[in-house]
Amino acid sequence: MAPILLLSVLSVVLFTITVLRLRRAGARPGPAHTSLPRGSLGWPVIGETLEFVSAAYSPRPESFMNRRRLLYGKVFKSHLFGSPTIVSTDAEVSRFVLQSDARAFVPSYPKSLSELMGKSSILLINGALQRRVHGLIGGFFKSPHLKSQITADMQSYVGRAMDSWPETSPILIQDETKHIVFQILVKGLIGLEPGDEMRFLKREFHEFIAGLISLPVNLPGTRLYRSLKAKKRMVMLLKKVIEEKRRKRSSGLVGETPKDVIDVLISDTSEELTDELISDNMIDLMIPAEDSVPVLITLAVKYLSSCPLALRQLEEENMELKERKCRQGQDSLQWNDYMSLSFTQDVITETLRLGNIIGGIMRKAVRDVEVKGHLIPNGWCVFTYFRSVHLDEAMYDEPHRFNPWRWKEKDMSSCSFTPFGGGQRLCPGLDLARLEASIFLHHLVTSFTWVADDDQVVNFPTVRMKSGMPVRVTRKKRR
Numbered sequence: 001m002a003p004i005l006l007l008s009v010l011s012v013v014l015f016t017i018t019v020l021r022l023r024r025a026g027a028r029p030g031p032a033h034t035s036l037p038r039g040s041l042g043w044p045v046i047g048e049t050l051e052f053v054s055a056a057y058s059p060r061p062e063s064f065m066n067r068r069r070l071l072y073g074k075v076f077k078s079h080l081f082g083s084p085t086i087v088s089t090d091a092e093v094s095r096f097v098l099q100s101d102a103r104a105f106v107p108s109y110p111k112s113l114s115e116l117m118g119k120s121s122i123l124l125i126n127g128a129l130q131r132r133v134h135g136l137i138g139g140f141f142k143s144p145h146l147k148s149q150i151t152a153d154m155q156s157y158v159g160r161a162m163d164s165w166p167e168t169s170p171i172l173i174q175d176e177t178k179h180i181v182f183q184i185l186v187k188g189l190i191g192l193e194p195g196d197e198m199r200f201l202k203r204e205f206h207e208f209i210a211g212l213i214s215l216p217v218n219l220p221g222t223r224l225y226r227s228l229k230a231k232k233r234m235v236m237l238l239k240k241v242i243e244e245k246r247r248k249r250s251s252g253l254v255g256e257t258p259k260d261v262i263d264v265l266i267s268d269t270s271e272e273l274t275d276e277l278i279s280d281n282m283i284d285l286m287i288p289a290e291d292s293v294p295v296l297i298t299l300a301v302k303y304l305s306s307c308p309l310a311l312r313q314l315e316e317e318n319m320e321l322k323e324r325k326c327r328q329g330q331d332s333l334q335w336n337d338y339m340s341l342s343f344t345q346d347v348i349t350e351t352l353r354l355g356n357i358i359g360g361i362m363r364k365a366v367r368d369v370e371v372k373g374h375l376i377p378n379g380w381c382v383f384t385y386f387r388s389v390h391l392d393e394a395m396y397d398e399p400h401r402f403n404p405w406r407w408k409e410k411d412m413s414s415c416s417f418t419p420f421g422g423g424q425r426l427c428p429g430l431d432l433a434r435l436e437a438s439i440f441l442h443h444l445v446t447s448f449t450w451v452a453d454d455d456q457v458v459n460f461p462t463v464r465m466k467s468g469m470p471v472r473v474t475r476k477k478r479r
């Protein structure tokens with residue numbers, strides 16, 4: 001009886017708080033000529049979360065947005081995941097939000113995710129420190145030195161993996177790419193080679209990310225608790241690596257050129273980047289990178305498998321490069337060889353558009369903000385939903401068709417194409433993602449033909465292939 005009574009009281013309190021918060025926000029007068037966008041806040045407390053999630057699990061997650069776009073326009077209000085939210089499916093409004101700094105919007109993540117990342121995570125910090133860390137990491141990821149290292153490593157890991165592929169049973173592209181990309185990532189961030197420590201990190205990282213979307217309850221035995229423990233074990237290893245690197249630096253045993261992100265961060269002369277902050281961030285940096293690149297490659301293989309014309313053109317372009325390099329007596333390719341393959345880049349661009357690996361980004365307003373006549377009230381979330389823009393037929397002809405040729409004419413830098421976000425937090429790993437995908441596709445199409453088994457894209461909570469994208473490969477005869 002007592003628990004039921006307690007639950008009823010709790011529901012009434014929650015209901016009252018929500019109604020009061022919404023009334024307050026809805027009634028607040030905005031700057032002149034602006035008003036709260038139209039839309040519905042749905043049910044008390046849960047708002048429209050259930051409708052959103054049920055659409056997100058379907059093959060057309062954007063149907064939730066499309067229905068509301070027809071009723072209210074491209075920007076509308078809703079109530080999602082416990083917060084009143086302005087949803088933007090308008091490319092210009094989304095660009096404005098992403099380009100605003102922390103005086104207007106700050107990142108907003110589910111509570112479990114914020115707890116796991118910690119206060120000093122690059123994904124959560126704001127202002128000068130975020131710009132500093134972002135600049136250091138972004139600069140390093142763009143450096144020709146790192147791109148050469150990644151190209152050499154990726155060629156060697158891809159070659160080794162592909163050499164062991166059997167022709168008699170299916171290969172799961174999603175698993176294969178996850179394994180390869182994790183090794184590249186850990187080497188680029190921390191400088192570790194495959195071995196015991198890499199295996200340890202892989203195991204612990206999987207334990208860690210299992211709690212990213214979980215109940216925000218940190219008690220012994222809960223999912224969040226186990227994930228935080230895994231993070232602690234990883235931090236211990238990372239601190240050891242950092243100490244060792246600092247020791248080598250102070251005794252002059254290493255050169256000036258940074259080999260990994262830890263090298264870059266420990267050579268920063270400000271006092272702000274403590275060992276604690278660096279080790280925490282190494283793990284947090286893996287979150288946006290670990291899954292997204294394998295999914296990008298896997299989706300490209302899926303789309304190519306059902307578009308023979310695109311596959312043939314990709315194959316011709318890559319074979320031509322391979323043979324040209326061979327004639328010049330160069331066995332291995334350089335990073336700029338891969339990036340110069342224009343059709344291959346168009347295939348990757350089109351995969352990013354159609355696949356929507358990151359469908360949208362949440363921010364929270366820290367003051368009333370006015371944009372294009374809409375008011376985003378202080379304390380509300382704003383969800384910039386890229387997927388609706390990427391699949392908008394006003395922007396892209398036949399938006400659900402995989403058509404890499406559309407990028408011959410189209411401008412990729414417009415605000416209607418934002419797979420890597422934009423503004424202050426534009427993904428610093430975007431070149432690396434493209435480079436890794438290009439290398440994998442090059443080796444796949446020049447070494448194999450394949451037949452894909454049936455599989456389905458799952459869009460929620462993250463984009464992936466239901467069965468891991470099984471393909472049956474046949475080795476090409478050397479010409």
Ligand code: HEM
Nearest residue numbers: 123134288289292293296357358419420421425427429433
């Ligand atoms: C297909 C692959 C990828 C996609 C689609 C992707 C997408 C994104 C997006 C949309 C954001 C913006 C988040 C926001 O504004 O809050 C972002 C941020 C970020 N990405 Fe990526 N990413 C990819 C690969 C990578 C890789 C390979 C790395 C690193 C090696 C990386 C590291 C980061 C980091 C550190 C941030 C946060 C930047 C900040 O908040 O200052 N990403 N990514």
